[in-house]
Amino acid sequence: MNEVLLEVDGLTVEYLSQTGSVKACADVSFTLHRGQILGVAGESGSGKSTLITALTRLQRPPAVTSAGRLVYHSSDGDKVDLLTLSERQLRAYRWSELAIVLQSAMDCLNPVMRLGDQFEDVLRYHDPQLTQRQAWERAEELVAMVGIGSDRLRSYPHELSGGMRQRSLIALALACDPDLIVMDEPTTAVDVVMQRQILAQLLQLQDRLGFAVVFVTHDLSLLLELADQIAIMYGGRIVELGSAREIYTAPKHPYTRGLRDSFPPLHGELTTMRGIPGSPPDLRTPPSGCAFHPRCADRLDACDQQIPLLRPVGRNDVACLLYEETP
């Protein structure tokens, strides 16, 4: 459990344009352990999806990873910086080491191929020795893991319900037994009941197979129930990183607190809640200093000049001047 799987160090992603560059992810660092679930929460434009594409090296120009390291620790003890690999070398890692599940299942499945053929495609690419028959047998095992009957392998994606499509994507991601699965809002398009069922299955599989998950969503209340560690992103930076319990019971960063208090409770006392005034920053013209300062109620004088660094405060890591020690 405490073995390191992925070290992200100073990852910076910029979108280049004629009028200058936009830093969608700035100086993002965290460490992911084997079998851990890391949740990444943030609003639209906070850089969470950019982070996903950078982690999997799926970004396309104009997005460019301009700085940082992405050190992947293989199970045999090898360490490799994913950012230095060529596309060809990277292929050895894709799917068999790290896999991805995206939000829109309909766009991720090929509409003119039967579900089983799509499994076969992946399985036989990664293991050319596999016969078609073996591949279909493996596909049956995989879909059974997410509660889909093997007769469904002969269906086309449009014949499946939304929940089934999303579950088959998870099964597809597991095809080559990866150690890390990156998920970008995998349950946003399905209803809460289906979301609960999909995630329950995911947790059972994770328990059995021991893969680690990076789970990106805007729904902090969901992450609080799901993740071990949670990273809160704002304006392209991680502003707070801590365990789910700490983030819920003792959030340090004013943004984390505001975000937590933006979800009305289902039980217990109901009070008037405020949310966070203002709106998320436009990263083309980011605020100077801390990106949150224009909306922050606890703003200090230096907040619009100095970009705070992520440093340990209590049991969390927080990037906020309120907790910087004044010398």
Added chain:
Amino acid sequence: MTAPVLEATNLSKEFPVHGRGSRGTTVKAVQNANVTLHKGSIVALVGESGSGKTTVARMLALAYPQTAGTIRLNGAEVSHARNAERSYFRQVQLIFQDPFASLNPLHKVRYTLGRALRIHQRTLRGKELEEQTLELLRKVNLTPVEQFIDKFPHELSGGQRQRIVIARALAVRPSVLLGDEPISMLDVSIRLDILNLLAKLRDEEGLALLYITHDIASARYLCDTIQVMYAGQMVEGGPRDSVIQSPKHPYTKLLLDSSPDPGRSLRSGDTGLFDVADDLGEPPNLVDPPSGCQFHPRCPFAMDECRQTFPERTEFPDGQWAHCWLHQKDRGHVLEGKP
């Protein structure tokens, strides 16, 4: 209780299915829905996608005629004649989900709001028009108003756009607002602002509001009454706290158990949300819905009656009601246990 402003009884909608081999078949989107809106109170319509909640809103907005049932505004039955529709729209306004798609990108706020004002007050011109436009912006807390009146939609954030959409709906001084998922496209941190604004409009303007959502926690925050829809049928309704604290329909209970609520699990220490081993099932196909209670294929308590006929409405003392055979058969207590 005062007389309802807007009342829909036994509203049903069937959409014909087109295509080869499906002649004569219909999608039964809504069946026998009842909605009653009172002045100064908010009713939430909660349900999954495909449960028919948007269809109810569209019928109430007269976007298309109902297949069966009646809509009454201030006691008078609503007709679909052209002139009658216009006076209906003066009373009932719809707010859409997507503030990015519901404003014309080519027009400034001044035009968008001014047009809505002038359609219903033909003689409004000049200074008075401007004054009323500014007043609308003030009502939705877009201050300083002078700054916002000459903006294009692309210059505004999602939350600000949704405020403009609400202001436009208020231009006719309606007595009923129908909000179809008004916050689900917005960023989490600004959703509460919009909810608070809707609550303010209820209290200050005495609006009757129908709030349609899939998020039962936000329904609890905003609304006085909650109604739950499943597969085109209203399965339960009643005062907010009764429905949330003691749901009387197994579907409501499933919905509540499935909604993330960090307070619950972190307080009690269990991670109940993801402790499910069984298949929770999926909503039925409405072209060929199950007989009887539509929830019976997913219901852990399903009995023979459930497969045959849709249950009558059971009323509870505090105004809560449910359509469930468990109460007809005096077995309501089974809902108390764990699912």
